[in-house]
Amino acid sequence: MLSFLALLLFNAFIASASASSDYSEHLLLRPLPQKALLASFNFRSNESSTAFEQQNFRYFPRSLGQILQHAGTKELHLRFSLGRWDAENWGQRPWNGAREGGTGVELWAWVEAQNEEEAFARWLTLTNALSGLFCASLNFIDATKTIRPVMSFPPEGDHQNPSQLHLLHGTLPHEVVCTENLTPFLKLLPCKGKAGISSLLDGHKLFDASWQTMAVDVRPVCEEDGECTLETEQTVDMVLDIDRSKRPRDNPIPRPLPIEEIECDTSKGYSAQDTCYPIHKTSEPAFSLSGIYGRSLKGACPLTDESSENSYTVCINTPPERIIHVNTTGQYAESTSENHAMRCYKLPVGADFDLVLPEQQMTTRLVLAQPPLYAARHINGHGQEHGSVQAVITNPSSTDAVEFVYLESLPWFMKPYIHTLQARVNSSPENPIRETYYRPAVDRQRGTHLELRMVIPAASTLTLTYDFEKAILRYTEYPPDANRGFDAAPAIIRLISPESLDKKGIYLRTTSLLLPLPTPDFSMPYNVIILTSTVIALGFGNIFNLLVRRFVGADEVQGMGPGGLKGIIRGKVERLKARFLTKKKTA
Amino acid sequence: MPPAEGADVPPTPNSNPNIPPITKSAITAMRHPPPESKESLRLRRYVILSFWAVAIFIGLPIWWKTTAIYRAELPLQIMTDWADGKICRPVFPLRISVEAPTLQLQDAHNLIRATQHALDDLNEFSAHHLRLMLADAPLSAANASQQVVISGGPGDRSDDEDIALSIRLIPIETGTAPRSILQPYAPTLDVYYSPNQIPPPSSTGSPLATFIAHELHKIFAEEQTLLAHLLSTTSNVYTAKMKSLSSETVTELERQSTRTLKYAPTYHLTFSLFSPTFMPSSWEIEAALQQYLSPLLETFSSISNFTVDTQVQLYATFSPSIRQPEYDENLKAWTLRKEDLSGFINAAEWPLSPSIGVSPTVNFILYVPDQSQSPLLVKESGANSWLVPQWGGVLILNPAVTGQSPMTLTKDALTPAMHTFSEQLLSLLGLPQSPASLPLRLSTLKRVRAASLLFSASSTLGALARLTKALKSIPIPDNVAKSVDTAIAHLQQSCSDLRDGRFQGALENARIAETAAEKAFFEKSMVGQVYFPDEHKVAVYLPLLGPVAVPLIMAGMKELKSLRGR
Structure with a gap:
């Protein structure tokens, strides 16, 4: 429980501290089981709404600000994610899942507009502009990939006129997040990855992580007295495999160590000198910041408030017995909290900073907080026509029931049969579905939007299943890699009770689904043209010849000998033979 | 089957090619088919003919219709004429009102006639001419905006806006006379004269008239040069008539027009x-x-509007392609080489993307160098600011006192930068350097802009006409034709506005014409199907047309042959 409390306090501490200053950044490191390391980067900046309207941008990036103004967007949430959060081993998600997205790209925004058409037009403007800004295929979020969630996303910011705001949500599960998305992300920061914790972020390591998510959140925050600011929050969360990250850039391929360097299990019997049973190590691995990120932390970003608690930028959450060496030439400060489980450092300005953790056999372990729910989803069935989806959601708590909203946004070519929708809880025969919102798909115009409010009693498992039919696409609708399959966006689960402490909410997402659709042979059109042409030509030729030819007896044909066709051919062959032979003779 | 060397092959009947044995045997076994009746011959001909008729009269038109590319009618000749300058010859008749409250009406008319005469003698550029008019009521310049002037022609009334300049004749008793003062913030020229300089009614020339004419000529000299250059470069029709411009003037004008x-x-x-x-x-x-900026932008509002945004960008490094600043002992400053200035803007890293929207973005960059590299100057000239043509301006702001550079730049610290930026903006907008009066310069700019828009819209239309003629395979949708019509209508309007001296209207019409012409030229659906490879067509048509066409053609040829043989 130690670290869970720590995390909660850490989040609350960030939230309270950031309100006072205009820019702040934080990095939380937490070693996880199985040699993984969670790193949570958080950058937060404020811009007063008057300066924003007058387009005087200081900490707010001008490019993003103009896009938001042009598209009438009041609140924006953009996510780039990769990999899967292993909840069984890693426990509770960072930020309670409120700052992560489904695999690929996810975008939702509150757009100000008079009516739905205008809102959608502005949404398209927004996606197109963001697509250019972040070098992502966001412009492919069209009507078929856009839904308007009803229960899943309450506004995070304080809005003046909520009645004119429209929530739109779009996903691109197929999008591969990569370095080209990180570069514009870093450019939005005031310190641009040149100083502060953002100097650690490197595309090679970030996208090599077991799980990573980048988020951009813009929301208006209003004080009691009506003073409003626009808060931009950029977060990067990742789980690094320490051994994998420590591989040097110039030698990234794992190679077997020479046998002398491997620690062998001597308790086992050996038949030869060159064999070795490696010891399964129980100690915590050694790592340093510069080692796992491949670059050094270039001191503090000087824009953060120097005096407040906020200036303790880098925090590491380990048991107190873990030895941590600080490696820097500059002035730094250290503070501890949560029974020494959380150690925070104030970075020096203009000098490199490094944390070095040696390999250590630990006696105590952090107790990782238990996630409120576990969720998994997969496709069942076989064949090219039908299939079914099964989602398994488990409530690990032995005391509390959990109420949540389950949101599915399915592509139009995956057509669910809603009459087959079944939800069962293993502990009680009662139907767990409390409320259903369903908007069926229209072919090539919009996708399925399904929202379910459900309750899981304590210590039980909910199984949700429904069947679906696979549509057959038109020839031009297939992507170039049609045989890979089509991605269906992850389901999004928002917890209603237990309620979240802040406005961000508690979320979790399943993985995306890979849906194989029947794919045609893509040389088909030419084959069809040639086949039908041949058939038509055959038919035409026959009828035409029947009509215009004159039919006579075989022996009546001029030039045709008594042998008929055979005779002609024989005669020709003989003539050829004769010519050939005479030629030979003259030679 | 190689025959043995020298082996004697027994002669077979086949070895004699002259008499094929088949013919011999065929002749003996020949039976003739019954002669064909005339009826069946005719029937066969009708059948073949009807197949051909279907192919030609139904098949071909359907194929033609379904594969034809839609091309809307464009007035190609008119468009080309516009581009060649055959339709509109822009003229710039400037009205200049003369206020002479103290003069007798007769004297004033005399003076105006004399001045006009002198002016016409001076003017070498026929398209741009100044016409003097007497202001009808002696009103002060302050409420001149409600004034209605009567010019020479009967019923020719126009608004005050079309008065390019008003001359106020003020009699003085002492001091040098005549002399003139151009108001810096009003389009007014004050001419001071002594009463005895009023020409007598009979005489044709007078020193006062000549003086005014020379003054006016001087004021509008730069405008005339600008317009003359514009006309000579954009259309060849005028070249002959132009007054010759010296090569330095041309170079200078070229330089100005490239940066604008x-x-x-x-x-x-x-x-x-x-x-x-x-x-x-x-x-x-x-x-x-x-x-510093808002007042300037307000004065420009009749020509263009402006939106302003600002940003702060830290940790902005130079691009690696330029040489890092070097310390110069003589200047006691860090210096950038002049040839590196073009690479000063690190386009890859600095977020200077254009603003959203159709309008162009003008960038002004205030660069505050690092403490260790301050002051930073340009090596050759020692300057700290420069202009990037058609893009914006850069200023290096070296902190006044070497020492701790402040976290916040105050308004006072920004003052020199704002002055430089204002000048750079004026230069980028193409505002002429003279005369000293800002309203006059603005109205000059208005005329130059109207003329250049007129030319660019015309040449865009010409280019579209050439494109349409050159590429037969591009489709031309109806809205292109519509845009072209709009463009031509507004060009016409703009041209007549220019002729009548309504320069604001001319500018507005030329602007609409330019937008419409650009819209027509850059129509998206026109470029989409420019390239449809022939291989593709062959692959689609050949499998069907080949097997069908062969029996049709063979039958047709056979029938023709038999017709000819008969």
Whole structure:
């Protein structure tokens, strides 16, 4: 429980501290089981709404600000994610899942507009502009990939006129997040990855992580007295495999160590000198910041408030017995909290900073907080026509029931049969579905939007299943890699009770689904043209010849000998033979 | 089957090629088919004919219709004529009102006639001519805006806006006379004269008239040069008539026109503070803009509108392609080489993307160098600011006192930068350097812009006409034709506005014409199907047309042959 409390306090501490200053950044490191390391980067900046309207941008990036103004967007949430959060081993998600997205790209925004058409037009403007800004295929979020969630996303910011705001949500599960998305992300920061914790972020390591998510959140925050600011929050969360990250850039391929360097299990019997049973190590691995990120932390970003608690930028959450060496030439400060489980450092300005953790056999372990729910989803069935989806959601708590909203946004070519929708809880025969919102798909115009409010009693498992039919696409609708399959966006689960402490909410997402659709042979059109042409030509030729030819007896044909066709051919062959032979003779 | 060397092959009947044995045997076994009746011959001909008729009269038109590319009718000849300058010859008749409250009406008319005469003698550029008029009522310049002037022609009334300049004749008793003062913030020329310089009614020339004529000529000299250059470069029709421009003037004008931004109804101005470190991280830009820039932008509102945004960008480093600043002992400053200035803007890293929207963005960059590299100057000239043609301006702001550079740049610290930026903006907008009166320069700019828009719209139309003629395979949708019609209508309007001296109207019409012409030229659906490879067509048509066409053609040829043989 130690670290869970720590995390909660850490989040609350960030939230309270950031309100006072205009820019702040934080990095939380937490070693996880199985040699993984969670790193949570958080950058937060404020811009007063008057300066924003007058387009005087200081900490707010001008490019993003103009896009938001042009598209009438009041609140924006953009996510780039990769990999899967292993909840069984890693426990509770960072930020309670409120700052992560489904695999690929996810975008939702509150757009100000008079009516739905205008809102959608502005949404398209927004996606197109963001697509250019972040070098992502966001412009492919069209009507078929856009839904308007009803229960899943309450506004995070304080809005003046909520009645004119429209929530739109779009996903691109197929999008591969990569370095080209990180570069514009870093450019939005005031310190641009040149100083502060953002100097650690490197595309090679970030996208090599077991799980990573980048988020951009813009929301208006209003004080009691009506003073409003626009808060931009950029977060990067990742789980690094320490051994994998420590591989040097110039030698990234794992190679077997020479046998002398491997620690062998001597308790086992050996038949030869060159064999070795490696010891399964129980100690915590050694790592340093510069080692796992491949670059050094270039001191503090000087824009953060120097005096407040906020200036303790880098925090590491380990048991107190873990030895941590600080490696820097500059002035730094250290503070501890949560029974020494959380150690925070104030970075020096203009000098490199490094944390070095040696390999250590630990006696105590952090107790990782238990996630409120576990969720998994997969496709069942076989064949090219039908299939079914099964989602398994488990409530690990032995005391509390959990109420949540389950949101599915399915592509139009995956057509669910809603009459087959079944939800069962293993502990009680009662139907767990409390409320259903369903908007069926229209072919090539919009996708399925399904929202379910459900309750899981304590210590039980909910199984949700429904069947679906696979549509057959038109020839031009297939992507170039049609045989890979089509991605269906992850389901999004928002917890209603237990309620979240802040406005961000508690979320979790399943993985995306890979849906194989029947794919045609893509040389088909030419084959069809040639086949039908041949058939038509055959038919035409026959009828035409029947009509215009004159039919006579075989022996009546001029030039045709008594042998008929055979005779002609024989005669020709003989003539050829004769010519050939005479030629030979003259030679 | 190689025959043995020298082996005697017994002669077979086949070896004699002259008499084929088949013919011999065929002749003996020949039976003739019954002669064909005339009826069946005719029937066969009808069948073949009807197949051909179907192919030609139904098949071909359907194929033609379904594969034809839609091309809307464009007035190609008119468009080409516009581009060649055959339709509109822009003229710039400028009205100049003369206020002579103290003069007798007769004297005033005499003076005006004499001055006009002198002016016409001076003018070498026929398209641009000044016409003097007497202001009808002796009103002060302050309420001249409600004034209606009567010019020479009967019923020719026009608004005050079309008066390019008013001359106020003020009699003085002492001091040198005649002399003139051009008001800096009003289009007014004050001419001081002594009463005895009024020409007598009979005489044709007078020193006062000559003086006024020379003054006017001087004031409008630059405008005439600008327009003359514009006309001579954009259309060859005028070249012969132009007064010859000296080569230096031409070079200077070329230089000016290359740095000038393309005309747009709205410009985005982006002011950016760049610093290689984290200091300064804020600036009092809002107040500075309010004080130094807003008045300037307001005066431009009749020509273009402006939106302004600002940003602060820290940790902005030079691009690696330029040489890092070097310390110069003589200047006691860090210096940048002049040839590196073009690479000063690190386009890859500095977020200077154009603003959203159709209007062009003008960038102004305030660069505060690092403490260790301050002051930073240009090596050759020692200057700290320069202009990037058609893009914006750069100023290196070296902190006044070497020492701790402040976290915040105050409004006072920004003052020199704002002055430089204002000048750079004027230069980028193409405002002429003279005369001294700002309203006159603005109205000159208006005329030059109207003329250049007129030419560019015409040449766009010409280019579209050439494109249409050259590429037969591109489709031309109806809205292109519509845009072309709009463009031509507004060009016509603009041209007649120019002729009548309504320059504001001319500018507006030329702007609409330009937009419409550009819209027509850059129509998206026109480029989509320019390239449809022939291989593709062959692959689609051949499998069907080949097997069908062969029996048709063979039957047709056979029938023709038999017709000819008969």
